[in-house]
Amino acid sequence: MTRLTSQEEKELILFIKDWIKAHGYSQKELAQQLNINSSRTSEIANKMKALYKKGGIFNIAKNLIKIEQYWIKVKKNNFEDHSNFTKEVKKPYNQLDLDYKLDLDELMNQMEKDHKID
Helix, strand or coil, rough: CCCCCCCHHHHHHHHHHHHHHHHCHHHHHHHHHCCCCCCHHHHHHHHHHHHHHHHHHHHHHHHHHHHHHHHHHHHHHHHHHHHHHHHHHCCHHHHHHHCCCCCHHHHHHHHHHHHHCC
């Protein structure tokens, strides 16, 4: 493959910076996914150049898509874990073995009946 021109490289780096911001991640997290030690822009650019040499812009896109799919999966799992937690918290009356859907008047009548002093 030919090399990226300096203009293409600049545009690619700007795209990547916007892309990671849109997903709420940082260059450090991108560097981890790219298996590079440094999160510096120059190191990310070098990785993009290496990917380009191995398969052109298609190879860069393929790798970024894999990373994006992983990030979406992680966020979805975190959201599901959080929503499961909140669902459990929303059922506090289950511990008391009460049917909290009973009519309030019926509940009040039952309480008065239970505590009626003869």
